Amino acid sequence: MAETTATPARAIDLTRRQMFGAAGAAVALASAPAASAGAVTPAIPASKPGDPRFTPLYPRESATRSVRDLSGLWRFRLDPKDIGESQRWFDGLREARRIPVPCSWNDLFDDAANYFGAAWYETEFQLDPAWHGRRVHLRFGSAVYRAKVWLNGVAIGEHLGGHLPFAFDVTGQARADGPNRLTVMVENKLRLDRVPAIPDPDTTHLYQEDFPQTSYDFFPYSGLHRPVWLHSTPDNHIEDVRVTTSRTGTTGLVEVAVRASGGWSGPATLEIATDGGPIRQPLVIRDGAGTATVRVPAARLWSPEHPNLYTLTVRLGDATPIDEYALKIGIRTIAVQGDRVLLNGEPVHLRGFGKHEDFFLHGRGLDLPVIIRDFELLKWIGANSFRTSHYPYSEEAMMLADEYGFLVIGETPAVSLTFSDRAEIIEARRVQLRADIEDLISRDKNHPCVILWSMANESLTKPFHTADPVPADSVAKGTRFFADIFGHARSLDPSRPVAMVSVQGGPVEWVSQGDVICANSYNGWYAVSGRLEDAAATLRTEITTLHQKCGAKPIIVTEFGADAMAGVHGEPSQMWSEDYQSDLIAMYLDVLGSLPFVVGTHPWCFADFRTAQSIMRVGSLNLKGVFTRDRQPKRAAHMLRETWAGVKATDWHRVQPA
Ligand code: GCB
Numbered sequence: 001m002a003e004t005t006a007t008p009a010r011a012i013d014l015t016r017r018q019m020f021g022a023a024g025a026a027v028a029l030a031s032a033p034a035a036s037a038g039a040v041t042p043a044i045p046a047s048k049p050g051d052p053r054f055t056p057l058y059p060r061e062s063a064t065r066s067v068r069d070l071s072g073l074w075r076f077r078l079d080p081k082d083i084g085e086s087q088r089w090f091d092g093l094r095e096a097r098r099i100p101v102p103c104s105w106n107d108l109f110d111d112a113a114n115y116f117g118a119a120w121y122e123t124e125f126q127l128d129p130a131w132h133g134r135r136v137h138l139r140f141g142s143a144v145y146r147a148k149v150w151l152n153g154v155a156i157g158e159h160l161g162g163h164l165p166f167a168f169d170v171t172g173q174a175r176a177d178g179p180n181r182l183t184v185m186v187e188n189k190l191r192l193d194r195v196p197a198i199p200d201p202d203t204t205h206l207y208q209e210d211f212p213q214t215s216y217d218f219f220p221y222s223g224l225h226r227p228v229w230l231h232s233t234p235d236n237h238i239e240d241v242r243v244t245t246s247r248t249g250t251t252g253l254v255e256v257a258v259r260a261s262g263g264w265s266g267p268a269t270l271e272i273a274t275d276g277g278p279i280r281q282p283l284v285i286r287d288g289a290g291t292a293t294v295r296v297p298a299a300r301l302w303s304p305e306h307p308n309l310y311t312l313t314v315r316l317g318d319a320t321p322i323d324e325y326a327l328k329i330g331i332r333t334i335a336v337q338g339d340r341v342l343l344n345g346e347p348v349h350l351r352g353f354g355k356h357e358d359f360f361l362h363g364r365g366l367d368l369p370v371i372i373r374d375f376e377l378l379k380w381i382g383a384n385s386f387r388t389s390h391y392p393y394s395e396e397a398m399m400l401a402d403e404y405g406f407l408v409i410g411e412t413p414a415v416s417l418t419f420s421d422r423a424e425i426i427e428a429r430r431v432q433l434r435a436d437i438e439d440l441i442s443r444d445k446n447h448p449c450v451i452l453w454s455m456a457n458e459s460l461t462k463p464f465h466t467a468d469p470v471p472a473d474s475v476a477k478g479t480r481f482f483a484d485i486f487g488h489a490r491s492l493d494p495s496r497p498v499a500m501v502s503v504q505g506g507p508v509e510w511v512s513q514g515d516v517i518c519a520n521s522y523n524g525w526y527a528v529s530g531r532l533e534d535a536a537a538t539l540r541t542e543i544t545t546l547h548q549k550c551g552a553k554p555i556i557v558t559e560f561g562a563d564a565m566a567g568v569h570g571e572p573s574q575m576w577s578e579d580y581q582s583d584l585i586a587m588y589l590d591v592l593g594s595l596p597f598v599v600g601t602h603p604w605c606f607a608d609f610r611t612a613q614s615i616m617r618v619g620s621l622n623l624k625g626v627f628t629r630d631r632q633p634k635r636a637a638h639m640l641r642e643t644w645a646g647v648k649a650t651d652w653h654r655v656q657p658a
Contacts, residue, residue: 056165056240056442058395059139059231062324070125070182070228073098078111079118079185090150090183093122101228102141104221104363114212116222118187124179131232135261136174139167141226141366141394143186145194150183161195161432162188162225163391163413164439174230188222190214192421193428195414195436196390199463200421208465210612215416215463216390217622218356219610221363226394236264237323239288241314243446244495245331247344252299252331256283256292258314263288266322270294271313272329285316301344302330302448304384307405309448330402330448336497336515339547339554339597343407343451350407350600351644352378352385353626354559357393358609360629371397373631374606375404381626381637382645387501387558387602390415390457392440401449408449409518409558411501412436414456418463419478420471430481434488441492452516453496454558455485458503459510479509486513501558504542512550519546520559520604524584530575532587539591547597556600560588563623564634576623578635585626585636589643603640607631 059067075096077089084090099105105112105119112119127136140147144162148155151173159166174180190198196216199206206213214220240259247253256270268283272294283292300308309328315321332344340347355374357364371394378386386401387409401408414433419426437455444450459482461474482500489498499514504521511517521542524535547555564581573579585603592598608625611617621629626636633641641647 056439057238057325058327058399059137059229060325060327062326064234064237064321064323065325066128066131066232068125068128068230070123070230071101072123074101074224075099075122076105077120078115079120080115082118084118084120084185085148088153089120089185090155091153092181093120093183096120096122099223100362100365101224102226102362103223103365104144104225105223106219106221107361107363116188116190116212116220118185119223121184121186121224123182125182125230126179127174127176127230128232129176132176133235134232135169135171135235135237137167137229137231137233138170138174138182139165139229139231140184140224141165141228143184143224144220144222144364145188146186147224148185150181152181153183161413161436161439163393164436165226165395165443166439182228184224184228186223188220190220192425193432195412195429195432196416197418197421197425197429199418199466200425203420203422203468203471204463204466205468206463206465207467208615210614210616212612214612215418215460217611218358218390219363219612219620221358221610223363223365225357225364226366233261234323235261236316237261238314238316238325240442241312241325241327241446243312243327243329245329245448246333247299247301247331250298252296252301254294254296254310254312254329254331256294256312256314258283258285258290260285260288260290260316260323264316266316267318269315269321271315272296273311273313296331299331302332302402302405303344304405304407307403307448309402327446328399328402329446332448334451334496336554339552339599341451341497341516341554341599348407348599350385350409350556350602352383352387352406352600353602353606354387354389354604355393355606356389356609357391357397358607358629363610366394366396368396370631371400375400375406377627377631377633378406378606379404380645381641382643382647383640385409385600385602386606387411387454389501389558389605392444395443398444398447398449402447406449407451408447409452409454409499409556410440410444410450411454411457412440415458416464417456417459417478417481419460419474419481420462420468423477426477426481430484433485437485437489438492441489445493451496453489453493453498454518455482455489455498455500455514457501458520459500459506460503461507475507475509478507479513482510482513499556508546508549511546512553515553516599517546517550517553517555518558519543519555521557521588522560524560524587525562525575530580532583535584536587536591539588540595543592543595543598547595552597554599555595555597556602557588557592557598558600558602559604560601561585561604561624561626563618564636565618565623566628566632566634581624581626581634582636582639586639586643603636 076099242257385407391413497515502511528535570577
């Protein structure tokens with residue numbers, strides 16, 4: 001969007017609707033008593049991100065590890081009065097209906113369509129007898145927004161913040177002698193102190209109320225959105241692996257840091273499979289930590305054109321490994337030099353989109369066919385990039401992005417942070433955002449596809465849809481906030497550039513703290529509406545000025561576009577038609593293509609997606625997709641394909657048989 005100066009059609013005086021409450025990232029409850037019968041080994045406390053026991057590694061099978069996916073039909077019950085905990089619903093969920101996991105609950109049940117309060121999930125599992133004597137971990141891909149977990153009626157921990165995984169070591173709490181009852185309370189209350197948040201009714205007079213009222217432009221889908229896994233590891237096991245790649249001449253250098261559980265010490269091996277056979281590098285782990293570099297001669301680098309991946313296997317122990325974990329890695333470098341982004345030392349241009357995890361019925365629940373179809377369509381259209389707007393996407397999407405060779409801007413859930421809000425609210429969000437960044441970098445640090453972190457999308461000096469003046473200290477508050485956030489991200493991952501995505505007309509003091517300038521721009525739509533010639537001139541001035549003000553840094557225009565109702569046409573083109581959307585995007589590509597410091601263009605957005613109900617959104621949909629919500633191309637998609645992939649609409653041979 002663009003920061004608005006419009007006068008409100010009507011001013012709505014809001015009363016204080018939300019109680020401010022304490023925020024925090026993840027809370028490990030005090031060590032719960034081990035289940036009496038069938039306990040295998042003594043319990044250790046539940047783990048959380050940032051905790052040395054937290055295992056950020058995606059669960060994978062190996063010679064020493066097993067994985068069990070608990071996805072399926074769980075029992076489900078809404079708890080609008082928040083009585084579940086006091087009535088001990090964790091002792092057995094009554095009057096429950098079925099819900100698929102993973103899935104959002106909102107599009108399944110009419111009474112849950114606009115429900116964001118507490119909801120309870122329950123399932124049962126048996127522990128595999130072969131897991132006797134091993135450590136057992138319970139890992140959630142994502143729960144939006146807060147989850148509290150009970151195992152056999154005993155609380156084992158909580159997690160705050162959606163879209164990122166969390167795990168518990170349940171060794172000893174999971175019974176070996178009978179069924180285990182797993183209960184999860186998930187709530188997605190739309191609150192001030194969350195990331196993302198709602199507008200602060202104490203400081204905001206909205207002139208447009210959406211339902212549900214959020215400060216961002218997508219539907220707040222709720223639930224267990226990604227798989228829940230049980231997995232077993234040896235007692236002494238690999239807890240984390242961090243890979244950083246560089247090269248000297250044609251040799252790839254793969255630096256691998258390993259963290260082992262419980263401060264384990266001993267020998268370990270790194271192995272990279274290559275066409276010429278395995279390359280092994282011994283490594284010594286001391287007090288749970290060790291680092292070594294594997295040299296890969298004549299390395300095949302990772303790039304969008306050649307997304308070469310190698311398998312890296314880490315083994316603890318000597319001849320017979322105590323633990324083994326394998327992951328795919330890509331050897332590549334990423335750097336910012338002047339106003340260029342260099343991939344493997346060569347300037348790179350990002351062509352792609354902002355996207356959403358959004359589809360019919362399952363909302364934001366993991367849907368592998370949709371991910372594959374989207375990635376096929378990105379290839380079809382000639383894109384090489386996307387942004388995980390406006391939150392971290394699934395781990396499966398990131399693995400597939402490595403394989404397809406997409407250059408990914410990995411974004412946190414901080415959309416529309418507003419600095420006219422009260423200080424204690426801003427502080428609560430800062431604490432939560434720091435935790436989100438820790439979880440995100442911890443989770444995605446090894447993906448070659450991630451070339452840039454986005455700390456936030458469209459932070460605001462005051463909310464959209466208000467004519468209130470910008471408070472005098474808003475910019476300064478944001479400047480301090482982002483200095484802290486940028487510093488935190490850079491200290492956690494010095495190997496990648498960091499940016500934030502600016503709202504059109506947003507403070508230069510914020511966006512210029514990034515290594516790359518990411519800017520959203522809506523000339524021809526929210527600004528200079530309907531006049532493409534004038535919009536083109538405004539755009540050129542806007543982006544050139546931004547470049548001058550931010551110093552010699554590369555610019556990625558991360559959003560531009562127009563809503564288009566599929567099937568609506570107009571000659572000459574006019575707003576809301578497929579033709580106008582196509583013309584506007586073509587105009588942006590023309591103007592931006594003539595500015596050498598613009599290194600990326602991401603039309604907004606890939607596909608139409610669900611929003612709140614609003615006077616701005618026909619059918620509760622944002623229609624700026626170049627594909628419809630069911631992934632059919634609008635005219636703009638064909639135009640982009642011709643521009644990016646060089647495939648003309650006249651080429652009826654364009655589908656090649658497999
Ligand atoms: C934006 C936001 C995006 C919205 C888009 C729009 O600037 O970043 O989340 O969906 O505008 O279409 O209004």
